[in-house]
Amino acid sequence: MSVRFVIVGGGPGGNTAATVAARYGAEVTLIERDLVGGSAHLWDCVPSKAMIATGGFLSELERAEVMGLAADGRLDLPALRERIAHIEQRLHGSICDLLSSQGVRMIQGTGRLKGPHEVIAETADGVVELEADAILLATGSRPRIPDWAQVDGKRVLTTRQAYPPPEIPGHLIVIGSGVTGVEFTHMFRSLGSEVTLIVSRQQVLPGKDPEVAAALEAEFLRRGVHLYKGARAAGIDLEGETLKVRCDDGRVAIGTHAVLAIGSIPNSDGLGLDTAGVTADAGGYVPVNHHLQSNVGHIYVAGDLSGKLPLSSVAAMQGRKIAEHVMGLHTRTHRHLDYEKAASAIFTEPEIADVGVAEAEAFAEGRKLRVTKVPFSANAKALIEGDSRGFVKIISDPATGVVLGGSIVGRGAAELISVLALAVTCNLKVNDLVDSVLVHPALSESLADAAE
Ligand SMILES: Cc1cc2nc3c(=O)[nH]c(=O)nc-3n(C[C@H](O)[C@H](O)[C@H](O)COP(=O)(O)OP(=O)(O)OC[C@H]3O[C@@H](n4cnc5c(N)ncnc54)[C@H](O)[C@@H]3O)c2cc1C
Numbered sequence: 001m002s003v004r005f006v007i008v009g010g011g012p013g014g015n016t017a018a019t020v021a022a023r024y025g026a027e028v029t030l031i032e033r034d035l036v037g038g039s040a041h042l043w044d045c046v047p048s049k050a051m052i053a054t055g056g057f058l059s060e061l062e063r064a065e066v067m068g069l070a071a072d073g074r075l076d077l078p079a080l081r082e083r084i085a086h087i088e089q090r091l092h093g094s095i096c097d098l099l100s101s102q103g104v105r106m107i108q109g110t111g112r113l114k115g116p117h118e119v120i121a122e123t124a125d126g127v128v129e130l131e132a133d134a135i136l137l138a139t140g141s142r143p144r145i146p147d148w149a150q151v152d153g154k155r156v157l158t159t160r161q162a163y164p165p166p167e168i169p170g171h172l173i174v175i176g177s178g179v180t181g182v183e184f185t186h187m188f189r190s191l192g193s194e195v196t197l198i199v200s201r202q203q204v205l206p207g208k209d210p211e212v213a214a215a216l217e218a219e220f221l222r223r224g225v226h227l228y229k230g231a232r233a234a235g236i237d238l239e240g241e242t243l244k245v246r247c248d249d250g251r252v253a254i255g256t257h258a259v260l261a262i263g264s265i266p267n268s269d270g271l272g273l274d275t276a277g278v279t280a281d282a283g284g285y286v287p288v289n290h291h292l293q294s295n296v297g298h299i300y301v302a303g304d305l306s307g308k309l310p311l312s313s314v315a316a317m318q319g320r321k322i323a324e325h326v327m328g329l330h331t332r333t334h335r336h337l338d339y340e341k342a343a344s345a346i347f348t349e350p351e352i353a354d355v356g357v358a359e360a361e362a363f364a365e366g367r368k369l370r371v372t373k374v375p376f377s378a379n380a381k382a383l384i385e386g387d388s389r390g391f392v393k394i395i396s397d398p399a400t401g402v403v404l405g406g407s408i409v410g411r412g413a414a415e416l417i418s419v420l421a422l423a424v425t426c427n428l429k430v431n432d433l434v435d436s437v438l439v440h441p442a443l444s445e446s447l448a449d450a451a452e
Contacts, residue, residue, distance in 0.1 A: 011038020019098055081163075172193045212409055219350060343421035403433070433447055
């Protein structure tokens, strides 16, 4: 008899696990209360990047003169809205096609555990009860809204209400300077808003390479973004057309709109965890072992709910690893997911991407590293494209030459990092990069140059 695998949540964690497990012969049921594709497609990665692409296009038009052209760009909000909806529909359609082609049973409804081996789906047509040999909880997370913020969806927004908002803000105050905060800063600045960014620490992107964060801050300042450093937002007041964000150090940022980018909370409430004996931590995340099992062995957790690296790409990889484990394939093919080797990108201008060991952290731990760096200003393609901002940095082991990590700041960083991600995952050496004959002229040549 095939394995009965029930999945709650159809985001990248859930739908990847469903496709892979079904391909290996499991009888898979996927319960999704909203749209398969998940918040990743509907609310987070895809709409934010679609808006950033539109803003990026406007920035490109601003560079028209550099390229020897004259141009005029005008933002068409309804067209932008339509464009985002179209992309979402296309992606949703292709995931549903893939799941159907693998024979996955999809249930539109809200899922919860009823016992260790029972899952309930509440649908528009009534309750469906399912028996399961293995269960995956992949219900994701939602934006965190602090007590001091009264979100109204018009002037005080969560990130999910900003794709795009009813009007492009005259002056947006972005609260939070992690990845989401800096992306929203870039996005709205590109779309023409004045932007103030509230930075609770002394650098944007806490935890990232300080050199990378400094490059982004310099670019924000060049583009006229106001940075409020070392300030935590503590209240929001609306006074007519004016919106004021009060900070804990007494400063007040004045604008017209505010968007909250201060993290997320897991969707574990109402999941019936206790009926199955599944333990969550104080924040509502469900801790997992290296096979992504909760404290109840046949109940797995993927994606944001697991409290690991909150990325769509990581959720999808967790889903794949879970499917392999459920189907007993881990003994043959399995490599544990190494979160340190996950590449990530920040879709700002300049674009930022990194993978592997963080230089500052590794030095602080006393590790010996070889760090090499080349600027894009020495790259022919960057000069041809009229944008030579940024650099490539490669971190390797001085004894063996094995590539341990790297950061890229500049055009195409999110694509270029895949070469370093492959090098880090496969333990390639800097000489492997140096010995590769790459395209000329291409931005990737800077990878080989930095590896020298
Ligand atoms: C603004 C923003 C931008 C981002 N951009 C990127 C990016 O560019 N790249 C990247 O890798 N990551 C990005 N992320 C992170 C990424 O969106 C998440 O890490 C990813 O969506 C997590 O996937 P998931 O499968 O855990 O959950 P989700 O994508 O949140 O999917 C969970 C699904 O479960 C459903 N669900 C919840 N509860 C139930 C229930 N009880 N029954 C049935 N269904 C349920 C939800 O409707 C949802 O569809 C971004 C996040 C934010 C906030």
